Amino acid sequence: MLATVGEEIYKEWKEKRNNPKQVPLTVAYDMGWNKRSSGHRYDSVSGHGFILGGLTQKVLHHKCMSKQCTKCFAAKEIKETPIPHECPQNHEGSSKSMEVEGIFRIIQESFYDHRYQLAVIVSDDDSTMKSNLKHSFQQKIDNGLMSIGDWPTTEKGNKKSDNGRLPLSINEPKFLADFNHRVKVIGKCVYALASMAKRDSEVTKVMAERVKTNWGLMLKQIRHLDFKKNYEKIKNKVRAPIEHMFNNHDHCDHAWCLPLKARKENKNFEPVENNPYYEKKKNFKMYQQLCSAVERFQEDENVRECLHMFNTQINESLNMCVSRYVPKFKHFGGTMVLDSRVRCVIGVHNLGYANYYLALLDTLGCVKEIDVNNRLISNSILKIDHAKLNNKKGDRHPNINANGNMGAKLGPRDSCLKR
Numbered sequence: 001m002l003a004t005v006g007e008e009i010y011k012e013w014k015e016k017r018n019n020p021k022q023v024p025l026t027v028a029y030d031m032g033w034n035k036r037s038s039g040h041r042y043d044s045v046s047g048h049g050f051i052l053g054g055l056t057q058k059v060l061h062h063k064c065m066s067k068q069c070t071k072c073f074a075a076k077e078i079k080e081t082p083i084p085h086e087c088p089q090n091h092e093g094s095s096k097s098m099e100v101e102g103i104f105r106i107i108q109e110s111f112y113d114h115r116y117q118l119a120v121i122v123s124d125d126d127s128t129m130k131s132n133l134k135h136s137f138q139q140k141i142d143n144g145l146m147s148i149g150d151w152p153t154t155e156k157g158n159k160k161s162d163n164g165r166l167p168l169s170i171n172e173p174k175f176l177a178d179f180n181h182r183v184k185v186i187g188k189c190v191y192a193l194a195s196m197a198k199r200d201s202e203v204t205k206v207m208a209e210r211v212k213t214n215w216g217l218m219l220k221q222i223r224h225l226d227f228k229k230n231y232e233k234i235k236n237k238v239r240a241p242i243e244h245m246f247n248n249h250d251h252c253d254h255a256w257c258l259p260l261k262a263r264k265e266n267k268n269f270e271p272v273e274n275n276p277y278y279e280k281k282k283n284f285k286m287y288q289q290l291c292s293a294v295e296r297f298q299e300d301e302n303v304r305e306c307l308h309m310f311n312t313q314i315n316e317s318l319n320m321c322v323s324r325y326v327p328k329f330k331h332f333g334g335t336m337v338l339d340s341r342v343r344c345v346i347g348v349h350n351l352g353y354a355n356y357y358l359a360l361l362d363t364l365g366c367v368k369e370i371d372v373n374n375r376l377i378s379n380s381i382l383k384i385d386h387a388k389l390n391n392k393k394g395d396r397h398p399n400i401n402a403n404g405n406m407g408a409k410l411g412p413r414d415s416c417l418k419r
């Protein structure tokens, strides 16, 4: 019996060794633009996207996208063929579509060239990305993987458009929502109510900010939970941010709900003047408007996307680093300089400042002066010391509570206890 089991395991191991499968990974993806902009203006000529390992937080792959090439452009002007060169121009179409195109190329390159696949992608809520990184329905039907009758339909009963571009050999990735981005989107929906005329909506900007803050605090309380095992608890908690505003604290958590905390400690609680609690009967229209604004974020699928501990914070801080190497007031997208500078940022992030530059000098075969090593190391120590110096004594990270544990921020704008 044991021999047979051993034989099977050996066979399986041998098969795996001969046909190694791609390792499924969870990654965080975000794209940065190389032009200064604000809000929803997407007109940058170039951009760069990173994927970071969910656990290692190291850059696994990157893609620089550009719509221009200086050499190709110059040759076109004089109607000649350009001299052979490494061409940075790899994208046509809108700047917004760069983000999807970037991850689409990364997913293919990592699968075919690097033997890992992006099983879970943590990103901003981007519906185009989700629909593009799927298998085409038509292709699935042609290959006998789906019948025509199974073609997904919209709520109105029409056939869903076939936007999937992913080759059938690559598994479709799953998507998780970035915590901070999701809270921002919810804030936007409520702020939209606040910016309406007073006769249409009584929601104020202060209320919108309170809903946004409370939603973030509520998500922090449930993000570590298993969706299936704690289904009832989670469905109960997601109602808290709105119910809390209308003085119903049955769904709240005492870690962030001050009235509940006061009740637990047998203290009197009085709301501050600017942050009153409303009544459902009296402000029924406001309650209904708020409920319908956040309703879709309380749906199972949308809540499930937030239950994880990954985020795209490092991606965003790397984008900040890139903006130092690639200043936004200069245009680098026309040459390969953009890619080289982005690679410097990746090297410093993955290896550390001194290690990266020593390795670079070594690779280039540069003769190292005696003090290069010491200079680089002292530079990197200086950087660390600066960070320490800037952090004044006694200052804590805003998310670290008095006990020194990471936790919800207490006493936010929603402060209701008189101290």
Ligand SMILES: [Zn+2]
Residues within 6 Å of the ligand: 069, 070, 071, 072, 073, 082, 085, 086, 087, 088, 089
């Ligand atoms: Zn070119």
Ligand SMILES: [Zn+2]
Residues within 6 Å of the ligand: 244, 248, 249, 252, 253, 257, 258, 259, 260
């Ligand atoms: Zn409450």
